[in-house]
Amino acid sequence: MSAVLVADRLVKSYRSVRAVHEISLEVAPGEIYGLLGPNGAGKTTTLSMITGILRPDSGSVHIDGVSITRARARGRLGLVPQEIALYPELTALENLHFFGHMQGRRGRDLQRRALDALAVVGLAGHAKKRTATFSGGMKRRLNIAVALVHSPDVIVLDEPTAGVDSQSRNAILDQVRQLADAGAAVVFASHYMDEVQRLCDRIGIIDGGEMVVTGTVSEILAKAVARPRFVLTADDRQYSELEDSLRTLAEVVETSVVRDELHVLVSDSSVNVTSLLHVAEIANVPLRGLQFIRPTLEDVFLELTGKALRE
Amino acid sequence: MIMPRVLYVMANELRARRRDHTLLVIAFVGPLLFATITSLAFAGLTVARPVRLVVVDGSATSAAGGPARAGVVASLRSDPRMRQIATVDGAATEQEARRRILDNEADAGIVLPAGAGGLTQAAGGSPATAPRNVTVTVLESERKPVAAGVAEAVVQYGGGRLFVDQVVIATLRGTVDDPAATLRGFHPHNPVSLVDVPASARLLRSATYYGFSMAIVLLLFSVTPMAKSLWEDRRSNALRRLLSMGVGRGTIVAGKALVAQLIGMVSVAAVWVTTRLVFGSHWGPPAPLLLLIAATVGVAVALSFAIAALVRTEEQMDGLTALVTFLLVLLGGNFVPPAAMPPAMRDISLFTPNGWELRGFVDLATTNGGVGLILTPLVVLLAVIGVLWLIAAARLRTLMSP
Numbered sequence: 001m002s003a004v005l006v007a008d009r010l011v012k013s014y015r016s017v018r019a020v021h022e023i024s025l026e027v028a029p030g031e032i033y034g035l036l037g038p039n040g041a042g043k044t045t046t047l048s049m050i051t052g053i054l055r056p057d058s059g060s061v062h063i064d065g066v067s068i069t070r071a072r073a074r075g076r077l078g079l080v081p082q083e084i085a086l087y088p089e090l091t092a093l094e095n096l097h098f099f100g101h102m103q104g105r106r107g108r109d110l111q112r113r114a115l116d117a118l119a120v121v122g123l124a125g126h127a128k129k130r131t132a133t134f135s136g137g138m139k140r141r142l143n144i145a146v147a148l149v150h151s152p153d154v155i156v157l158d159e160p161t162a163g164v165d166s167q168s169r170n171a172i173l174d175q176v177r178q179l180a181d182a183g184a185a186v187v188f189a190s191h192y193m194d195e196v197q198r199l200c201d202r203i204g205i206i207d208g209g210e211m212v213v214t215g216t217v218s219e220i221l222a223k224a225v226a227r228p229r230f231v232l233t234a235d236d237r238q239y240s241e242l243e244d245s246l247r248t249l250a251e252v253v254e255t256s257v258v259r260d261e262l263h264v265l266v267s268d269s270s271v272n273v274t275s276l277l278h279v280a281e282i283a284n285v286p287l288r289g290l291q292f293i294r295p296t297l298e299d300v301f302l303e304l305t306g307k308a309l310r311e
Numbered sequence: 312m313i314m315p316r317v318l319y320v321m322a323n324e325l326r327a328r329r330r331d332h333t334l335l336v337i338a339f340v341g342p343l344l345f346a347t348i349t350s351l352a353f354a355g356l357t358v359a360r361p362v363r364l365v366v367v368d369g370s371a372t373s374a375a376g377g378p379a380r381a382g383v384v385a386s387l388r389s390d391p392r393m394r395q396i397a398t399v400d401g402a403a404t405e406q407e408a409r410r411r412i413l414d415n416e417a418d419a420g421i422v423l424p425a426g427a428g429g430l431t432q433a434a435g436g437s438p439a440t441a442p443r444n445v446t447v448t449v450l451e452s453e454r455k456p457v458a459a460g461v462a463e464a465v466v467q468y469g470g471g472r473l474f475v476d477q478v479v480i481a482t483l484r485g486t487v488d489d490p491a492a493t494l495r496g497f498h499p500h501n502p503v504s505l506v507d508v509p510a511s512a513r514l515l516r517s518a519t520y521y522g523f524s525m526a527i528v529l530l531l532f533s534v535t536p537m538a539k540s541l542w543e544d545r546r547s548n549a550l551r552r553l554l555s556m557g558v559g560r561g562t563i564v565a566g567k568a569l570v571a572q573l574i575g576m577v578s579v580a581a582v583w584v585t586t587r588l589v590f591g592s593h594w595g596p597p598a599p600l601l602l603l604i605a606a607t608v609g610v611a612v613a614l615s616f617a618i619a620a621l622v623r624t625e626e627q628m629d630g631l632t633a634l635v636t637f638l639l640v641l642l643g644g645n646f647v648p649p650a651a652m653p654p655a656m657r658d659i660s661l662f663t664p665n666g667w668e669l670r671g672f673v674d675l676a677t678t679n680g681g682v683g684l685i686l687t688p689l690v691v692l693l694a695v696i697g698v699l700w701l702i703a704a705a706r707l708r709t710l711m712s713p
Contacts, residue, residue, distance in 0.1 A: 051555040054712075074557040081548035087323065089330035101319040102556045130330075146552070 003028050004185045005154045010049050010059035012042075019045045020209045022059070027185040027202075029153070032176065034200030035189040036301065042209035043189055044158070050187065051079045051156055063154055075103060078147030082159040084139045085146070088132035092123055092142050095131060096149045103150040110149070117145040121175055137168025144175065155179060156187045161195060173199055193297040203297070207305040220300055227253060230276060232262040233289040242285045249275065316558055320566025324540065328574065337533040338574050342581035345525045350590040353521040362397040362458045364465070365417040367408040369424055369448070380423060387465065397461050408450055413677040414648075414670070416657075418458030420450030421466060519592040523672045524645045526582040527607060527665050531636040534575040534611040538619035539628055540567055541710060546625075550711060560711045564703075568612050575608035595675030599682045603671045606692040610664045613699035620706035639663050664695045 003026035012020040020042040027033040037043040048054035050061050052068040061068040063076050086095050096114035105113060118124045121141035126134070131142060140160065147155055157176065161169045173195055180186050180201075190196050196203060197217055204214040213220055234242070239262045243255045246264055254265040264276070273290070280287050328334040366387070368380040380401050387399045400417065402408035408420040424447060447466050451459030541564070544550040553563060583604075586592035594600055618635065622628045640646060642656070643665030652660065660666035671688030678684060 048551075052557065053551060053554045071557050074555070077555065079552055079555040081551050083546070083548035085548035085552040087327055087549065089327045090323070094326070098319065098323045099552065099556070102316060102553060102558050 004064050005050070005061075005187070006063075007046075007050050007061045008059055010046060010061070011057045012045050012049060012054065013057055018209050020049070020056075023204075023206065023209075023211050024059075025187075025204055025211075025214070027154070027187060029183050029185050030180050031202065032180045032186040032188055032200045034196040034203040035187060035206065036191075036193070036196060036203060036297070037189075037206035038305065041206045043206055045209075046206065047079075047156055047158055047187070047189060051077060075150065076153045078150065078152035078155045080144050080147045080155070080157040080160050082162060084143050086131050086139065086142060089130065091128050091130055092118060092134075092145075093127040095142065096146060099146045100149040105150055113149050113151060117148040118142075120148060120178070121145040122171065137164045137171070140164050140168060140172060141175070144172065148179070152184065154185045154187070156189075158189045159191060160188075161190065161192065169195070193301070197297050205301060205304060212304045213300075217297065220297070221295055223300070227265045227267065228271075228292065228294050229266065230264040230271075230273075231289075231291040231293060232264065232276075232280070232287055233260065234262070234280075234285050235288050236285075238285070242280060242283045245279045245283045246276070249279065315562075317562045317566045317569070320558075320563055321570050324567050324570040325573075327540075328570065334574060338577040339581055341529055341533060342526065342578050343585055345529050346522060346582040346585035347589070349521045349525040350518045350586055350592065353517040362419070362461045363417045364397050364399045364458075364462055365402045365408045365411055365420045365450075366399060367402040367405050367420060367422050369405060369422045383421075383423060393465070397458075397465075405450075410674060412450055412452050414673055418452065418455045419462040421462055422448035422450060516592065518590055519586070519594065519676055520648060520669075520673070522582060522586040522590075522592050523594060523676070524648075524669060526579045527643075527668055528636075528640050528645050529582070530575055530578060530608060530611045531614075531639060531665075533578065534571050534608065535615045535618065535632050535636060536629070537571040537574070537612070538567065538615040539625060541616075541619050541707075542625045542628065545710065554711070560708065563711070564616065564707060568616060571612045571615060572605075572608055575611055576604060579604045579608060593676060594672070595678070596681065599680070599685055600675055602682060602689060603668065603675065603685055606689055606696070607665075607668045609696045610668070610692055610699070613696045613703065614664075616703040616707065617699040620703045620710055639665050642666070644669050664692055667691045667695075 005025075005027040007023065007025050009022045009024050010020055011022055023042070023046050025033060025035075035043055035046070045054065049056045049059075050068070052061070052074055055069075063073040066073040066076075068074065068077070087098070090098065093114055096117060097110060100110045100114060115124065115127065118127055121144055123138060123141055123145065126138065131139065134142065144157070144160060147157075155176075160176070161172050164172070176186060176188065176199060188196065188200055200217070202214065202216050203220060205212045205220075213223060215223075232239075232242070239255075239257050242262065243257075246252050246255055249271075251266045251268070251271040252264055253267055256263050273292070276290070277287070325334070364387075366380055366384050384399050384401045387393050393399065402411060402417075402420070405420075405422055408417070408422065411417040412420055449459060449462045449466060451462065541550070544553075544563075550563070554560070583594050583600075587594065614635065615632075618631050619628055622631055642659055643663035644652065644660045645665060648669075661670075667688040671685040671692075674680065674684045674688075682689070
């Protein structure tokens with residue numbers, strides 16, 4: 001399906017500091033695009049340009065071929081900012097009405113959309129309660145509902161699960177998935193690797209204002225140098241003989257003992273577990289535990305940028 | 312009809328202010344308390360002063376005031392007996408003399424006859440054309456009978472003859488070689504007839520002055536911090552969300568500023584109504600008064616957004632707002648009326664917007680004049696508003712950037 005959101009070679013500098021350099025991305029309807037990057041990577045600047053808040057030095061953003069600088073394109077985009085961008089003294093419905101008005105919606109149509117948006121985020125029963133009385137998770141969900149009140153085709157979420165409990169987090173991720181399933185193109189920026197890996201169809205990793213890598217999760221993992229590995233634990237913790245035996249297997253790349261555990265790096269994840277167990281048996285090493293670990297986005301991120309995501 | 316976005320911003324701001332009780336406190340509770348306290352506290356306040364006379368040429372149309380005024384002022388000042396009982400100063404016009412008495416900058420006024428020019432011609436030319444009656448007007452304030460008595464005594468000294476002589480000599484000085492010799496041929500009958508008129512249609516009570524003055528103080532303390540909501544919207548990212556919706560920065564600022572203006576005007580109006588109904592204070596004719604109130608509130612609102620644009624944190628805004636407010640109320644004359652200030656401080660008060668606001672108010676409260684009476688203060692206040700908004704506009708873009 002052709003992309004509804006197209007950001008093309010976005011460039012932004014602040015005086016002599018280059019914040020973003022030639023970042024491009026495309027998101028199709030029904031697709032969730034994950035944007036990953038440490039603090040200061042240029043993520044927020046990129047999102048600001050995508051949402052039309054910030055004018056790029058060069059490059060362009062289009063929604064269905066219409067420049068984001070046009071009101072028609074802005075009206076098809078919904079932003080969920082990282083902070084709770086709500087008025088605490090107003091009720092949930094009043095918040096939706098205000099931002100709906102700002103999007104040009106009026107009357108019964110707005111009322112219907114506001115109630116629908118509340119239903120989507122599971123707050124239908126709290127429409128007339130003041131936002132100040134909401135829990136953190138409820139505020140987060142209302143924060144998302146505000147971005148939905150005008151039924152946008154493109155939804156940009158900036159760290160929508162920051163600081164919420166796991167139950168609310170799961171609910172939010174489910175809602176984001178439902179929005180994409182309903183046909184919205186979603187840009188999802190997050191610090192949480194696991195939720196990006198679980199939720200996003202494609203991912204872009206930004207560092208130093210540049211797009212380091214982009215693709216599906218499996219494509220990115222395939223590019224990684226990081227290998228899958230087995231972690232073995234034995235009662236007597238005598239691994240030297242076992243290591244020698246394991247190295248005779250063609251799939252084993254490297255072995256090492258880390259904190260009383262034997263880490264066995266393999267060339268790919270197709271290694272037969274039974275062959276490992278067989279080797280251990282021959283070496284007469286009774287195993288207490290065996291764990292298979294695939295490389296994660298965290299590993300790839302560390303590999304590509306040389307820093308942890310939350311640095 | 313589709314409401315413009317700015318009205319939705321206003322409605323939202325107003326609703327938020329109502330819910331957090333700011334509207335109630337600033338527009339109603341605060342003004343009622345201030346009006347009551349100041350009216351009670353300043354009701355009996357009077358300030359004793361030395362007798363200060365102001366002399367004006369009744370026919371003068373320019374600030375120079377004409378040779379008669381300058382000559383009489385110099386003559387009275389040079390009299391050692393006069394120096395013991397009064398100080399004498401000149402005023403450009405009768406209106407200015409009246410205002411100075413009302414502002415407590417002078418205690419009584421002497422208006423030289425409009426025919427001072429005629430006296431000159433008569434004395435230098437044909438005595439037959441000399442006016443037979445000369446009317447000298449004494450401007451007096453009911454609150455200062457002693458000062459009025461001094462002014463009358465000066466005019467009537469020597470049966471009025473000596474005073475007229477002084478006027479004529481002063482007028483002729485520079486035009487003839489020997490004014491005194493010329494004067495000897497000039498003897499009008501009944502040289503002085505005294506007309507006492509109150510310096511204004513209305514006396515300015517201390518409670519009235521401080522009612523308006525304290526309304527300004529309340530305004531500076533309550534309305535000036537209102538632009539802080541811009542910082543709050545920035546902190547909560549509501550600003551970012553609005554900008555992403557294509558809502559212009561100007562729309563957001565205009566909505567918030569108009570609400571601040573509205574609340575400020577209700578606040579001052581509440582003080583006005585309270586002092587009027589409960590304490591009988593008269594603030595002047597409603598139409599020009601409303602214009603002055605609008606300009607006064609406009610200054611507070613513009614100041615608020617200028618400060619919000621200049622600072623870098625919300626805490627800085629609190630500090631700077633308090634500092635500016637204290638400086639303005641101290642220098643402008645809100646606590647000490649300009650008339651009671653030393654001359655230098657009186658001049659400094661004119662460098663503050665509230666100094667001009669008070670000046671305009673005094674003019675209105677003591678006369679039944681129209682907008683023309685407060686034209687100068689209005690122009691000054693509009694200029695101040697313009698400058699403050701220019702400062703705000705230059706810096707608000709930074710505050711409102713993502």
